[in-house]
Amino acid sequence: RLANLVRQKGGRQIGGSEFLILNQQFNTLIKAGLPILKSLDLLATRATAPRLRPVITQIRDRVREGKSLSEAVAEAGVFSKVYSTAILAGEKSGNLPGVLDYYIAYQRVSTGVQKKILASLVYPALLISVAVIIVTYLVTGVIPKFALLYRDMNVELPAPTRLLIALTVDYRLVFLGVVASLAVAAAGIFLWSRTEEGGTVFDRFKFRLPVIGDTLLKFQVAQFSRTLATLLTGGTPLVAGLQTSCDAITSKLLRSTVSHATQMVREGESLHGALGASGHVPELALDMIEVGESSGALSPMLNSVAEFYEEEVSLRLSTLVSLIEPILLIFMGLIVAFILISLYLPIFSFSMTGTAK
Template identity: 40%
Template sequence: MQFVCRLGTADGRIVTELQQGSDVGAVRRELERKGFHVFEVKPRGFGLLRQLRWPGRRRRRLPAREFLAFNQELAALLRAGLPLLQSLDLMLERMEDENFREILSEVRDQVKSGAELSEAFASFGDLFPPLYPSTLKAGERSGELEQVLRRFIRYLRLVLGARKKVFSALIYPTVLISLSVVMMLVMAVVVVPRFSRFYDDLDAELPALTQTTLSISFFLRDHFLWIVAGAVAGIWALRRWAGTEGGRVVVDRWRLEVPLVGDIFRYFSLSEFCRSLSTLLAGGIPLLQALDTAVSAVSNAFVRRRLEPAIAAVREGQAFHRAVEDSGIFPPLGIDMIKVGEATGALDDMLASISDHFDEAVETRTERLLALFEPIMLVVMGVIVAALLVSIYLPMVSILGQVGS
């Protein structure tokens, strides 16, 4: 039987290889004997079976709220004393989402065939958070799957709460900017050209500001479809490029460098990392394996790339706080708190406190940004509208002055 193995090499690289073996344990022992650090071993057959059963069909990720509800129900059933397989059967009977029902059916089949729950979920790749299979594995090793699920549920609630605050804060600026752009386009494309016909009838010499405004207005009106098509094509190309590994790193780096907004993105990503690592360490996962999983759970590709060398540094014996400091992405306060956590043996609790601190920083900076955004937008809109009105009415004032004289 073939297994997909995610390994750490002696020189610090992380590689994925196919290995033959009778079971997961035998493959893991053989790889460890060869000097590899084994992060994950999962049967390849399940992935092939899934591709044969649903050829050409692409699975969508489960919404976070539904995934949270699933884990809450599973934890409740396990706490009530039901065996894992029976719990999965009961949940399948009540599952309404067709996509997740198919996934859960495969998970149940794998568990029934002898696979662990963590291996079953890991076989679906990026459909589930990388933190999830590692968390389940910690519960399976300790025999406390229900308690570990409760800990993951708390983590998921905190992450969802932080994301909700950020997205809710961005709704108002987005709506305001969109309405402002629409209003200015209507004035430039509809209102200004009507005044042009009036000025043509008067045969008057127009000021430079008015001529510039009319030229821009006519250009937008005459090439509107081409401008829209070009904008759509540009956005599509940018999204395709940003979807590549290199493009994603560049875009995420730009986000961190935007004035006022960059720190919000940075603290949010560091909160993700600290919260994930704290959850894994509290579940009994060794630091090196937990670090690899926590880094892969960071949504910002640039932050993730800056943190990846810390995995190799810790593997070579460097202190964790020193490896994080070398990444250049953590603030000094976070590094000091990690150092204290290492010294006191309470690294998981300290990382949770750091994550709370970063969440508060995100919330505080977002509120400050919104407080600045509204007056700045009003001033910018006022200047643009005033410039349009002045350019429209300036010739009329000039003509009336000539008539009066």
């Protein structure tokens, strides 16, 4: 789940860029001195995104009925709890424009990091897609024709050719059955990972993977730190900020960790001590949080944690992609080469035999 998306009723999604523009426009109107209700009226009238207009209209109507802006946003059911909590903090502090500034900066950074990560994965995904298309075409359209040709010739085929034909023609149903079984198993694991227990176990497994696991964990910690820093900067109390940040975490293991830490902080434990009790938060992050608590600069230090890990995750992904790309190319080349050589090997053998005679 991307942090820069808000979900509309019925499962539709509003792009992060649309949401960012909405916040910028709303904040500009508030800073200009317009009342909240008048600002919502203007936004509802001039909204260019059709999906946003009914949402803004609903919020405006709730505010007109006497609801606070944070209550109206929460009741809309399409925005994250982080957003409604940030607005609530702005209302309580009397600094709604300032809080919206913090939230807009949070949106920009989060969206930028996510776009950078997705962009780094586009090329490997494209390579895999091309490989699947090529192999599928060869297996379904080319190999069966060669198999019929060689059977009509009634000749002894080389071992690689026999293996290729057996896998793709003679035992196709068995092969497809194995693939289907693997797909069903993968779907079952995916559905199980969506449960609380399964997700926690799956997260433990993911985070223990070499290189990739540590990268995934640090990305989650960066997202949590960025969210909590935004809420604290806007004036949200620590315990309330932890509760809201917990709801925004996608990892069930880290969510459980933060939930337990929230209870410990409520009972008087320090934040770094509460998070460190789980053993799932990196030591460097704990050390930086401890310094932030002792110096009274927790929010800036959480931002520093987020920036440090976001940069590290981006660098690691770039390195991994630069390593994966040649490996994928070599792997694709070997598969296609094996198929083509196996198909044409009998023809080469016949040619050499005919020449020898």
